[in-house]
Amino acid sequence: xxxxxxxxxxxxxxxxxxxxxxxxxxxxxxxxxxxxxxxxxxxxxxxxxxxxxxxxxxxxxxxxxxxxxxxxxxxxxxxxxxxxxxxxxxxxxxxxxxxxxxxxxxxxxxxxxxxxxxxxxxxxxxxxxxxxxxxxxxxxxxxxxxxxxxxxxxxxxxxxxxxxxxxxxxxxxxxxxxxxxxxxxxxxxxxxxxxxxxxxxxxxxxxxxxxxxxxxxxxxxxxxxxxxxxxxxxxxxxxxxxxxxxxxxxxxxxxxxxxxxxxxxxxxxxxxxxxxxxxxxxxxxxxxxxxxxxxxxxxxxxxxxxxxxxxxxxxxxxxxxxxxxxxxxxxxxxxxxxxxxxxxxxxxxxxxxxxxxx
Amino acid sequence: xxxxxxxxxxxxxxxxxxxxxxxxxxxxxxxxxxxxxxxxxxxxxxxxxxxxxxxxxxxxxxxxxxxxxxxxxxxxxxxxxxxxxxxxxxxxxxxxxxxxxxxxxxxxxxxxxxxxxxxxxxxxxxxxxxxxxxxxxxxxxxxxxxxxxxxxxxxxxxxxxxxxxxxxxxxxxxxxxxxxxxxxxxxxxxxxxxxxxxxxxxxxxxxxxxxxxxxxxxxxxxxxxxxxxxxxxxxxxxxxxxxxxxxxxxxxxxxxxxxxxxxxxxxxxxxxxxxxxxxxxxxxxxxxxxxxxxxxxxxxxxxxxxxxxxxxxxxxxxxxxxxxxxxxxxxxxxxxxxxxxxxxxxxxxxxxxxxxxxxxxxxxxxxxxxxxxxxxxxxxxxxxxxxxxxxxxxxxxxxxxxxxxxxxxxxxxxxxxxxxxxxxxxxxxx
Numbered sequence: 001x002x003x004x005x006x007x008x009x010x011x012x013x014x015x016x017x018x019x020x021x022x023x024x025x026x027x028x029x030x031x032x033x034x035x036x037x038x039x040x041x042x043x044x045x046x047x048x049x050x051x052x053x054x055x056x057x058x059x060x061x062x063x064x065x066x067x068x069x070x071x072x073x074x075x076x077x078x079x080x081x082x083x084x085x086x087x088x089x090x091x092x093x094x095x096x097x098x099x100x101x102x103x104x105x106x107x108x109x110x111x112x113x114x115x116x117x118x119x120x121x122x123x124x125x126x127x128x129x130x131x132x133x134x135x136x137x138x139x140x141x142x143x144x145x146x147x148x149x150x151x152x153x154x155x156x157x158x159x160x161x162x163x164x165x166x167x168x169x170x171x172x173x174x175x176x177x178x179x180x181x182x183x184x185x186x187x188x189x190x191x192x193x194x195x196x197x198x199x200x201x202x203x204x205x206x207x208x209x210x211x212x213x214x215x216x217x218x219x220x221x222x223x224x225x226x227x228x229x230x231x232x233x234x235x236x237x238x239x240x241x242x243x244x245x246x247x248x249x250x251x252x253x254x255x256x257x258x259x260x261x262x263x264x265x266x267x268x269x270x271x272x273x274x275x276x277x278x279x280x281x282x283x284x285x286x287x288x289x290x291x292x293x294x295x296x297x298x299x300x301x302x303x304x305x306x307x308x309x310x311x312x313x314x315x316x317x318x319x320x321x322x323x324x325x326x327x328x329x330x331x332x333x334x335x336x337x338x339x340x341x342x343x344x345x346x347x348x349x350x351x352x353x354x355x356x357x358x
Numbered sequence: 359x360x361x362x363x364x365x366x367x368x369x370x371x372x373x374x375x376x377x378x379x380x381x382x383x384x385x386x387x388x389x390x391x392x393x394x395x396x397x398x399x400x401x402x403x404x405x406x407x408x409x410x411x412x413x414x415x416x417x418x419x420x421x422x423x424x425x426x427x428x429x430x431x432x433x434x435x436x437x438x439x440x441x442x443x444x445x446x447x448x449x450x451x452x453x454x455x456x457x458x459x460x461x462x463x464x465x466x467x468x469x470x471x472x473x474x475x476x477x478x479x480x481x482x483x484x485x486x487x488x489x490x491x492x493x494x495x496x497x498x499x500x501x502x503x504x505x506x507x508x509x510x511x512x513x514x515x516x517x518x519x520x521x522x523x524x525x526x527x528x529x530x531x532x533x534x535x536x537x538x539x540x541x542x543x544x545x546x547x548x549x550x551x552x553x554x555x556x557x558x559x560x561x562x563x564x565x566x567x568x569x570x571x572x573x574x575x576x577x578x579x580x581x582x583x584x585x586x587x588x589x590x591x592x593x594x595x596x597x598x599x600x601x602x603x604x605x606x607x608x609x610x611x612x613x614x615x616x617x618x619x620x621x622x623x624x625x626x627x628x629x630x631x632x633x634x635x636x637x638x639x640x641x642x643x644x645x646x647x648x649x650x651x652x653x654x655x656x657x658x659x660x661x662x663x664x665x666x667x668x669x670x671x672x673x674x675x676x677x678x679x680x681x682x683x684x685x686x687x688x689x690x691x692x693x694x695x696x697x698x699x700x701x702x703x704x705x706x707x708x709x710x711x712x713x714x715x716x717x718x719x720x721x722x723x724x725x726x727x728x729x730x731x732x733x734x735x736x737x738x739x740x741x742x743x744x745x746x747x748x749x750x751x752x753x754x755x756x757x758x759x760x761x762x763x764x765x766x767x768x769x770x771x772x773x774x775x776x777x778x779x780x781x782x783x784x785x786x787x788x
């Protein structure tokens with residue numbers, strides 16, 4: 001009834017190929033953007049920003065990046081944690097070497113550095129596929145973390161090997177370091193997320209995205225119809241690593257403030273982001289949001305419910321949390337093997353016909 | 359319906375997180391009872407909580423104000439540690455004790471900004487000794503650099519004052535924690551002429567095959583260990599497997615509890631570790647503990663850890679916190695102290711032997727006093743040795759002093775670097 005395209009006429013190609021062709025969707029999107037930019041900053045407090053919203057925004061960027069590689073281009077990667085570390089250490093080196101450089105450019109430059117590293121470790125994808133490629137990227141994970149924990153230049157020879165982010169400001173508001181307020185942290189992450197999602201969405205529906213999908217669906221056929229596999233695969237690695245690098249840089253500078261490669265960017269990070277992409281839905285922008293929300297917000301909410309509301313012992317709650325999240329992952333994947341995004345798609349189809357389904 | 363209920367529950371949670379109960383002293387505990395480091399986290403958390411319960415039950419709180427305890431599970435993970443800190447920081451926490459060097463590094467700038475004192479007892483950032491830069495961070499009664507220096511001083515004593523030509527290996531947890539003593543040991547190597555070798559073990563530390571192969575090949579005279587959690591029993595087992603002489607294997611105070619040596623059985627006999635306090639249940643305080651906490655069933659956890667080294671350490675941490683709170687009440691003349699007042703209490707804390715005897719813990723820890731210039735206490739420690747037959751730790755030395763002059767020199771360098779990075783003008787708060 002509400003959600004339908006009847007009467008929503010398009011008179012130009014641009015209007016016809018827009019991201020949200022249904023009016024209700026489009027207004028919903030504008031409303032969400034308005035709430036995110038204008039509403040939430042007024043009500044957000046430190047706890048919500050630091051424990052739930054900021055990590056959710058940051059991990060969504062990582063999930064978007066990995067989704068381009070796995071979901072759109074079909075190249076399996078287990079090196080996400082290490083690429084995030086490249087972003088973090090890149091931003092750290094830039095912040096300390098050029099204290100005058102604005103943090104926004106630092107984060108973007110860290111993304112560019114990560115893109116370069118990603119292309120380098122993406123080279124094996126030209127020869128190997130599937131699980132074999134996953135093993136090659138696993139090598140990247142271990143090599144890069146080894147590099148960041150053993151080579152003192154990367155952490156400026158600090159005696160402990162920890163890197164810590166100094167305070168940096170945007171328009172006079174500190175966004176990194178301990179003086180950063182909840183709102184400024186939230187806003188910078190939100191801006192990067194919206195820009196990343198916009199970039200990802202528009203790349204994936206353009207020439208490049210179609211090339212990636214062609215490679216994903218059948219690489220030999222794609223090559224025969226004129227897709228250059230070298231270009232397609234390496235651009236996928238570059239764009240994906242760029243976004244993952246940005247998320248790593250934000251995670252370190254804005255969220256954590258201090259980090260240590262082995263602990264903050266270990267193999268478990270790679271799996272966490274991979275699970276976000278799988279649970280959210282491969283090859284879907286919305287899926288990255290849904291997956292990150294499920295795996296970041298879910299555990300914190302469960303903790304709040306079990307410990308703060310029900311008053312259970314913390315260790316019992318921590319163990320139960322692992323079990324409940326694990327069980328939910330199973331249930332979700334059994335009910336909808338293509339992730340939460342596919343579930344959402346089904347709901348949308350049903351809504352179009354509601355209340356008169358045939 | 360279900361969703362509404364959940365929504366109500368969450369709203370209630372978020373509202374409940376806000377208000378502070380008046381007239382209680384909030385002592386939060388950032389504990390870890392899960393994960394690969396739980397073996398060390400559980401006894402510490404139990405000891406910390408049991409001592410505070412004892413104070414509540416026996417004395418009715420501190421200066422008449424009851425203690426309120428909260429616990430937050432970090433799993434030794436920095437991100438969860440930050441989440442925990444965020445959830446308690448608005449609730450007037452009197453002192454934060456994260457029991458993790460990684461989390462300490464995250465929280466130092468935040469606690470400075472929020473004005474919440476943090477006590478990192480024998481861990482964390484060593485240069486926090488310099489209270490002029492780290493106004494809100496305390497690490498008495500000793501630091502990692504003290505620990506490393508005490509071990510070297512002990513070995514000097516064993517070797518007639520010279521370590522010339524000896525080879526000393528450090529087996530460390532490859533994290534901020536494990537890397538802390540490396541600069542000290544390197545500097546001491548230059549001074550005493552021993553050959554220094556550092557061997558890292560990646561977290562959590564169950565894989566040590568190649569490290570012990572290297573130790574077998576290099577044949578060091580002594581192996582020192584900076585390990586934690588599951589890394590400790592694994593290392594002691596590996597040492598036993600290659601028949602490394604156990605009396606030449608010395609752990610830091612975080613690598614010397616019952617939980618670390620018991621799994622190895624007879625093989626661990628003779629293993630040594632640093633001790634920053636006494637251990638066992640032969641202290642008068644345990645009579646009260648038995649009467650007020652254990653018998654009424656008010657103990658934390660399962661109650662099985664009472665008297666172990668790490669339980670004693672948790673108790674010691676709580677004891678120092680309570681004494682600092684008493685000091686703060688005395689300075690300000692207010693019973694319901696705030697975190698800022700608590701800081702003043704910590705900064706002027708004085709622990710004497712008489713005071714410890716009065717508390718039922720005679721000769722338990724070193725006598726020391728805290729000042730703005732020295733947040734690190736005395737730095738003295740003892741050496742304890744594991745007796746696998748009797749199943750107990752025996753103290754084999756008296757208090758050994760560390761090389762404080764050299765350590766203070768290093769502290770000044772590192773804290774000056776921190777101050778420069780963060781635009782801090784070194785000065786005392788009071």
